[in-house]
Amino acid sequence: MELIQDTSRSPLEYMKGVLLIKCFAEALGPLQSFQAQPDDLLISTYPKSGTTWVNKILDMIYQVGDLENCNRAPIYIRVPFLEASDPGEPSGLETLKDTPAPRLIKSHLPLALLPQTLLDQKVKVVYVARNPKDVAVSYYHFHRMEKTHPEPGTWDTTLCHCPLPASPHVQEWWELSHTHPVLYLFYEDMKEVRPPNPKREIQKILEFVGRSLPEETVDLMVQHTSFREMKKNPMTNYTTVPQEFMDHSISPFMRKGMAGDWKTTFTVAQNERFDADYAEKMAGCSLSFRSEL
Numbered sequence: 440m441e442l443i444q445d446t447s448r449s450p451l452e453y454m455k456g457v458l459l460i461k462c463f464a465e466a467l468g469p470l471q472s473f474q475a476q477p478d479d480l481l482i483s484t485y486p487k488s489g490t491t492w493v494n495k496i497l498d499m500i501y502q503v504g505d506l507e508n509c510n511r512a513p514i515y516i517r518v519p520f521l522e523a524s525d526p527g528e529p530s531g532l533e534t535l536k537d538t539p540a541p542r543l544i545k546s547h548l549p550l551a552l553l554p555q556t557l558l559d560q561k562v563k564v565v566y567v568a569r570n571p572k573d574v575a576v577s578y579y580h581f582h583r584m585e586k587t588h589p590e591p592g593t594w595d596t597t598l599c600h601c602p603l604p605a606s607p608h609v610q611e612w613w614e615l616s617h618t619h620p621v622l623y624l625f626y627e628d629m630k631e632v633r634p635p636n637p638k639r640e641i642q643k644i645l646e647f648v649g650r651s652l653p654e655e656t657v658d659l660m661v662q663h664t665s666f667r668e669m670k671k672n673p674m675t676n677y678t679t680v681p682q683e684f685m686d687h688s689i690s691p692f693m694r695k696g697m698a699g700d701w702k703t704t705f706t707v708a709q710n711e712r713f714d715a716d717y718a719e720k721m722a723g724c725s726l727s728f729r730s731e732l
């Protein structure tokens with residue numbers, strides 16, 4: 440019998456100065472053997488920034504809008520998660536071995552931990568960034584339901600001692616976009632309900648990956664990648680993940696999918712504290728976010 444190590448609610452571990460959940464930290468050794476291919480496409484995000492949304496959009500592009508193909512397996516199988524290694528489940532690396540080229544690959548790794556082969560092979564990157572206040576709220580609820588994370592404590596303590604600050608991630612990938620093929624997208628632009636979005640962002644992705652699709656297919660994609668559709672689609676709402684890893688009764692994986700909802704959670708004092716801290720962390724960076732639409 441395979442020995443299954445219990446990594447549930449384990450403390451975070453430092454790897455090259457970055458705090459990681461235990462099972463990701465353990466995946467880094469085997470990842471040394473990962474070999475990128477020039478036609479791979481990396482979807483990089485800080486967690487809770489629209490990752491699954493962009494995964495679904497790209498999967499639909501690669502499947503030329505064929506819904507049946509897209510719904511053949513959960514999104515985390517169709518777009519393997521590079522650093523995933525939940526005990527008893529196939530790792531990201533194993534899933535990638537069975538994935539035919541051209542491959543879509545998802546990762547949350549900071550550049551310091553990213554396998555160098557992805558940069559050496561000049562693999563194209565689609566990056567999505569989201570305003571940090573919505574990310575903080577979303578991450579808090581995810582923390583509560585995703586059992587490989589340590590217990591989050593209260594919202595206030597989570598916000599005070601956020602172990603995984605988003606600011607270095609969004610900044611370093613922004614810097615990388617000046618020297619490497621990175622399409623840098625913003626969640627708020629995708630979310631904007633005024634036409635032509637999210638269509639305009641889908642067109643940007645199509646152009647970046649060098650494909651074109653008929654107008655009707657793009658309209659179909661807009662419809663099937665909407666939050667409402669993805670929340671009720673078992674292949675994208677993560678209910679196929681065993682309950683020991685994700686407990687949707689605590690908080691669903693697809694929770695609200697909104698821009699600016701942080702206002703219902705942050706107190707005035709928390710907001711002031713966050714703004715001051717954030718301004719310091721982002722000093723000198725030209726990136727800016729819309730905190731509401």
Ligand SMILES: *[C@@H]1O[C@H](CO)[C@@H](O)[C@H](O)[C@H]1NC(C)=O
Nearest residue numbers: 670671672673676678687691
């Ligand atoms: C996930 O999708 C299934 C199938 O449509 C649905 O029954 C379930 O309520 C959804 N779950 C969540 C947590 O959104």
